[in-house]
Amino acid sequence: MTEWWKSAVIYQIYPRSFQDSNGDGVGDLKGIQSRLDDLKALGIDAIWISPIFPSPMADFGYDVADYCGIDPRFGSLEDFDALLAAAHERGIKLLLDLVPNHTSDQHPWFLESRSARDDPRRDWYIWRDPKPDGSPPNNWISDFGGSAWEWDEATGQYYYHAFLKDQPDLNWRNPAVRKAMLDVLRFWFARGIDGFRIDVLWHMVKHIDLPDNPANDEWAPGQADYTRVHQLHSTDQPEVHDIAHEMRVIADEYGARVLIGEIYLPVPKLVGYYGTVERPGVHLPFNFQLIGAAWNARSLAKMIADYEGALPVDGWPNWVLGNHDRPRIATRVGAEQARVAMMLLLTLRGTPTLYYGDEIGMADVSIPAHQVQDPRELNEPGIGMGRDPVRTPMAWDASANAGFSPADPWLPLHPDWLERNVEAQRGDPASLWRLTQKLLFLRHEHPALALGDYHPIDAGGDLLAFERRLDHDRLLVVLNLGDTPQGFAIPEWAESFTVLASARGGHDPALLSPNEGYILG
Known part of the structure; x- marks a missing residue:
């Protein structure tokens, strides 16, 4: 299943x-x-x-x-x-x-961890001593800017936070x-x-x-x-x-x-x-x-x-x-x-x-x-x-x-x-x-679109084309990623297909308007 x-x-x-x-x-x-x-x-x-x-x-x-x-x-x-x-x-x-x-630094786990160096939850977070000059333990930088280490005056160590200082990192070790x-x-x-x-x-x-x-x-x-x-x-x-x-x-x-x-x-x-x-x-x-x-x-x-x-x-x-x-x-x-x-x-x-x-x-x-x-x-x-x-x-x-x-x-x-x-x-x-909504409907209606294989199709210029296939269910997708008209040679196996969806309401997948796309099946 x-x-x-x-x-x-x-x-x-x-x-x-x-x-x-x-x-x-x-x-x-x-x-x-x-x-x-x-x-x-x-x-x-x-x-x-x-x-x-x-x-x-x-x-x-x-x-x-x-x-x-x-x-x-x-x-x-x-x-x-x-x-x-x-x-x-x-x-x-x-x-x-x-x-x-x-x-959060307000989580009970961190409040306990921060309370004393010998607290049972101290090692639940990443605490380290400063370098001899008092600076942070290493050069790691928070994703939100500045050092990823925050000094805790009460216990005399730094704790690590990859994001805000209000978000101390857990010690998953x-x-x-x-x-x-x-x-x-x-x-x-x-x-x-x-x-x-x-x-x-x-x-x-x-x-x-x-x-x-x-x-x-x-x-x-x-x-x-x-x-x-x-x-x-x-x-x-x-x-x-x-x-x-x-x-x-x-x-x-x-x-x-x-x-x-x-x-x-x-x-x-x-x-x-x-x-x-x-x-x-x-x-x-x-x-x-x-x-x-x-x-x-x-x-x-x-x-x-x-x-x-x-x-x-x-x-x-x-x-x-x-x-x-x-x-x-x-x-x-x-x-x-x-x-x-x-x-x-x-x-x-x-x-x-x-x-x-x-x-x-x-x-x-x-x-x-x-x-x-x-x-x-x-x-x-x-x-x-x-x-x-x-x-x-x-x-x-x-x-x-x-x-x-x-x-x-x-x-x-x-x-x-x-x-x-x-x-x-x-x-x-x-x-x-x-x-x-139409695209989601097609995904529910066509197994090839939801679960089928992906097969790229050669297309020039600004066109991106591919086939989705599952058993006898086959669909052709061709998309114009540009702002000029693009001609497309429909593969022989798809010549009898009809338009199931269009990005802009067009009807001719052999000549795509700018910003147009088609699903054929």
């Missing part, structure tokens, strides 16, 4: 920005539940919800103070159980965002930490969730001796501070694969579950996180290549081929166009080409993840300085690392605040929300929402 997640389309929800049910300007669990029918109508198979655990919100939930509760801003455990049941009633799976690399965190997986699996997206999986183990990271000789002012060094010793250590395997064993104990690992690494290293047949790792190491790819047909064709060629025999591919950390696809390639990008995401072999709002073409929103919320932007302003622009509220209709909340939203809406909203696009046959 094929695992459900292989044919599924996963939809990422940033909960603060999806739907507010209580009028405080921040999204919540009851809000998500109220929109499940909208997601069902779109054709979504699974939702992944960014962190909803109790948190001081220094990094908006990625600083966890309790792994087995729900932050009151989002609701309660009872609200979560109701959401989970409602999703399952609609045939929608639910994944949570696990943040195992670090906790400590067996007690491992047991406590693996019990968190069991808690939520027993509650009925269908899987986890695992935050910064490749960060979780550090070199045991904590040596300096090598300097990056290509770094220049204006680039992110953490790129001044290569994270050779602070990330991607061999022992992390043992942790991934332990998590996989637990997931497998609960049956049809999935683990998705956030890993920003080159493909040869990325695919290592699948593990081996004997010691499997996560089911899906996130493949972020489309997010940073040069958007042209030839480079994309090579990227897809290289990725397919690098996958282990039993490794299932996956694709992502956007997420809560990176610029939206409509900003990167433009509103018209975003339609072609959606066709690409939903026709490639593998499990696609769709970021909320991309189905209506939401673009990055310019955030006035006085409304900036993201600590990354506040720490390193002006270098383009701020994430607020891609986390703005979802637009549902043309009512006040786009139907997101009766109150002023926590971040501003996109400026064209009166026209760019779900209700308006559901009523427009030519909209991106309707195109996305």
